[in-house]
Amino acid sequence: MRVLVTGGAGFIGSNFVLRVAATRPHWQITVLDALTYAGDRANLEPVAGHIDFVEGNVASAEVVDRLVAATDMVVHFAAESHNDNSLSDPWPFVESNIIGTYRLLESVRRHGKRLHHTSTDEVYGDLDLDDPQRFTEATALNPSSPYSASKGAADLLVRAWVRSFGVRATVSNCSNNYGPFQHVEKFIPRQITNVLWGIRPKLYGQGRNVRDWIHVDDHNDAVVAIVEQGRMGETYLIGADGERDNRQIVSMILQLMGKPDDWFELVGDRPGHDLRYAIDSSKLRAETDWRPRYDDMRAGLRTTIDWYAVNEPWWHDAKLASERAYARIGR
Ligand code: NAD
Ligand code: DAU
Numbered sequence: 001m002r003v004l005v006t007g008g009a010g011f012i013g014s015n016f017v018l019r020v021a022a023t024r025p026h027w028q029i030t031v032l033d034a035l036t037y038a039g040d041r042a043n044l045e046p047v048a049g050h051i052d053f054v055e056g057n058v059a060s061a062e063v064v065d066r067l068v069a070a071t072d073m074v075v076h077f078a079a080e081s082h083n084d085n086s087l088s089d090p091w092p093f094v095e096s097n098i099i100g101t102y103r104l105l106e107s108v109r110r111h112g113k114r115l116h117h118t119s120t121d122e123v124y125g126d127l128d129l130d131d132p133q134r135f136t137e138a139t140a141l142n143p144s145s146p147y148s149a150s151k152g153a154a155d156l157l158v159r160a161w162v163r164s165f166g167v168r169a170t171v172s173n174c175s176n177n178y179g180p181f182q183h184v185e186k187f188i189p190r191q192i193t194n195v196l197w198g199i200r201p202k203l204y205g206q207g208r209n210v211r212d213w214i215h216v217d218d219h220n221d222a223v224v225a226i227v228e229q230g231r232m233g234e235t236y237l238i239g240a241d242g243e244r245d246n247r248q249i250v251s252m253i254l255q256l257m258g259k260p261d262d263w264f265e266l267v268g269d270r271p272g273h274d275l276r277y278a279i280d281s282s283k284l285r286a287e288t289d290w291r292p293r294y295d296d297m298r299a300g301l302r303t304t305i306d307w308y309a310v311n312e313p314w315w316h317d318a319k320l321a322s323e324r325a326y327a328r329i330g331r
Contacts, residue, residue, distance in 0.1 A: 001026060001027050001028065001072050001073065002027075002028045002030070002070065002071045002072045002073070003020075003027045003028065003029050003030070003071065003072065003073050003074075003075060004029075004030050004031075004032060004067050004068065004071040004073070004074045004075070005017055005029055005030070005031050005032070005074075005075050005077065006031075006032045006033070006058050006074065006075070006076045006077055006078035006100075006104070007032075007033055007039070007058075007076070007077030007078030007079060008029075008031030008032070008033055008044065008051075008053075008077065009031060009033040009035060009039035009040055009041050009043055009044060009053075010033070010038050010039050010043075010077060010078075010081070010183075011038070011081075011177070011179075011181050011182045011183060011186075011216065012077055012118070012177055012216055012219060012220065013031070013033070013077035013078070014040075014043035014044055014181050015179060015180070015181060015216045015217065015220055016075065016077065016220040016223065017029055017031060017044055017047060017051060018043075018044070018046060018047060019217060019220050019221075019224075020220075020224065021046075021047040021050055021051065023224070024224070029047075029050070029051040029052070030051065030052040030053075030054060030067060030070075030071065031044065031051060031052070031053045031054065032054050032056055032058060032063070032064070032067055032078070033053070033054075033055065033056075033078065034055065034056060034057045034058070034078070034096075035055055036080070036092075037183075037318070037321070038080075038081065038082075038183050040181075040314070041053065041055075042314070043181050054067060057096075057100070058076075058078040058096060058100035058101075058103060058104065059095050059096060059099040059100040059103055060103070061103050061106070061107075064103045064104055064107050065103075065107045065110070065111075068104065068107035068108055068110075068111050068113055069107075069111050071113060072113065072114065073113065073114040073115070073116070073227065074104060074108060074113060074114070074115045074116070075116045075118070075223065075227065076101065076104055076115060076116065076117045076118060077118050078096060078100055079093075079096055079097045079100070079150075079151070080092045080093045080096045080097060080147065080150075081147070082147065082183075082185050082186065083122075083145045083147045083148070083270065084185070084270060084326075084329070084331075085147075085185070085325075086145055086146035086147035086150070087145065087146065087270070087271060087272075088325075088329065090146035090150075093146050093147055093150040094146075094150055097147075097150035097151055097153070097154050098150050098153045098154055098157070100154075101117065101154035101157055101158065102154075102157055105157055105158065105161040105167060105169075108167055108168075108169070109161060109165050109167050112168075113168075114168045114169070115158070115167065115168070115169040115170075116169070116170050116171075116172070116223065116226060116227050117154065117155070117158045117169060117170070117171045117172075118172055118174065118223060119151050119152075119154065119155050119171055119172065119173045119174075120148065120151050120173055120174060121135055121173050121174065121175045121212070121237065121239070121277045121279055122143060122144070122145070122147070122148035122151065122274065122277065123141050123142075123143050123148055123151050123152035123155055123173060124139045124140070124141060124142060124143075124173070124277075125141075125142030125143060125144055125148075125274065126144065126274035126275045126276055126277065127275065127276045127277070127278055128275065128276065129208070129210065129275060129276055131276070131278075133278075134239075134278040134279055134280040135173075135237060135277070135278060135279055135280060136237065136280045136282075136283070137234075137235045137236070137237055137283055141155070141156070144272045144274050145272055145274075148274075155171055155173070155235075158171050159171070159235075162232075162233040163233075168232050168233075169232070169233065170226050170227070170230050170231075170232065170233070170234055170235070170236065171234075171235040171236070172222065172223060172226055172235070172236050172237070172238050173235065173236075173237050173238065173279075174214065174219050174222070174237075174238035174239070174279075175211065175212035175213065175214050175238070175239045175240075175242070175277055175278075175279045176211040176212060176213050176214065176277070177213075177214055177215070177216045177219050178213055178214075178215060178216065178300065178301070178304055179215050179216035179217065179300070179304055179307075180216075180304060180307040180311075181216075181314075182216075183318060183322070184315045184318050184319045184322050185318075185322040185325070185326075187211075187246065187249070188249065188253070188301070188304065189304075189308060189315070190202070190322070191249075191250055191253050192253060192257070192304065192305050192308045193308055193315060193319050195253065195254070195257045195259060196257075196308065196309060196312070197319075200263055200264050200265045201250045201253065201254070201263070201264040201265070202264070202265050202266075202267045202326075202331065203246055203247060203250060203264055203265070203266050203267065204246070204267060204268070204269045204270050204273060204331065205266070205268075205269035205270075205273060206266065207245065207246045207247040207250065207264075207266065208245050208246070208247065209245060209246055209273060209274065209275055209276065210243055210244065210245045210246075210275070210276035210277065210278070211243070211244065211246070211249075211276075211277055212239050212240075212241075212242050212243045212277050212278050212279050213240070213242035213243075213244060213249070213297060214238065214239060214240040214242055214292065214294075215240070215292070215293075215294035215300045217293070217294065218238075218240050218292040218293060218294050219238055221290060221293070222236070222238040222284060222288075222290045223238075225284070225288040225289065225290035226284070226288065226290075228288075229287065229288040229289070230287065230288060231287065236281075236283055236284045236287075236288075237279050237280065237281050237283065237284065238279065238281055238284060239278075239279025239280070239281045240281070240292035240294070240295070241281075241292075242297060243276075243278055244297070247264075249301075250264050252297070252298055252301055253301065253305070256298070256301060256302055256305055257305060267330070267331045268330050268331055270331075
């Protein structure tokens with residue numbers, strides 16, 4: 001089976017490629033990635049001899065059509081992914097996330113190919129801290145930021161192409177991922193690398209916002225399960241019952257890294273900051289054999305901390321650039 005992986009040099013995409021290269025050796029993988037600031041071809045070094053790599057933009061009709069024509073299935077990860085960046089400059093989010101998904105949809109429609117679109121729980125907006133409900137596939141889309149609105153727009157395009165044109169596609173909406181190769185602009189790697197450099201972790205607002213954490217390998221295993229066992233045209237929510245507020249995460253990082261529990265700083269809040277995400281993944285668990293394997297977040301964080309501690313050359317320059325960008329917005 002020929003599989004085109006868009007965004008395969010980013011955090012989740014590169015973990016996906018490394019994983020399926022080991023678990024699905026019969027998949028012939030081609031990665032399409034624009035190598036933005038968030039993509040690093042070196043992530044794919046261990047499988048470089050076993051995959052094809054194309055540097056290109058998913059919003060470019062010509063490159064997308066050529067690659068889709070030569071594949072059986074597309075697994076679509078390519079996107080601008082950081083909320084804070086979408087508040088500073090929304091355009092790349094519109095281009096990569098909406099137009100990029102549109103280009104893929106038109107191409108898979110033309111060539112009769114299968115598409116899996118990876119999206120986010122953020123398309124559903126946020127929940128109150130004490131709301132007993134969690135997001136399900138029936139929750140109405142209600143995105144808050146330019147990033148989540150661009151992902152919601154892409155999800156709706158996929159649903160429309162399924163219904164109107166009979167495109168063979170599935171969608172997954174996953175909660176917050178953590179693990180190796182995550183860009184240091186994101187919450188967990190930012191705090192780990194702060195501590196490694198002797199800087200206090202920085203919590204937005206009062207640090208009480210809740211995210212539903214999942215290890216990146218559990219997310220990627222769920223994507224494989226949906227591709228192999230999911231029903232065509234369906235949406236699946238992916239989550240591992242990992243709700244924690246940001247203070248709890250910082251507290252675990254500080255403990256694991258040998259720092260006092262109050263060694264953090266409260267900084268200004270993100271405008272429009274979503275309060276809480278929480279996923280009900282019953283449908284995925286009922287229709288596939290997927291189950292999360294990382295049920296101990298402390299253990300998952302420990303290996304993630306170890307990875308950042310030994311891979312400083314991978315993140316050093318990105319950290320300097322990312323902290324300059326945070327300094328400009330006062331966070
Ligand atoms: P990332 O920013 O780490 O990686 C994105 C990758 O896409 C990079 O390699 C980048 O170079 C590439 N890319 C960006 N624009 C492109 C374009 N126009 N053409 C080709 N390549 C392009 O993001 P991530 O965290 O790995 O997220 C991957 C996908 O998963 C995204 O669609 C994101 O919305 C979704 N998602 C992420 C999370 C999370 O917690 N990180 C959770 C749920 C869903
Ligand atoms: O829910 C899935 C989404 O999770 C994905 O779609 C996004 O691509 C991914 O970036 C992530 O979005 P968040 O905005 O939740 O992640 P981020 O890592 O930016 O922030 C996580 C939480 O931590 C959020 O409440 C903001 C807070 N935060 C973030 C940073 C960078 C801090 O308190 N301090 C920080 O320095």
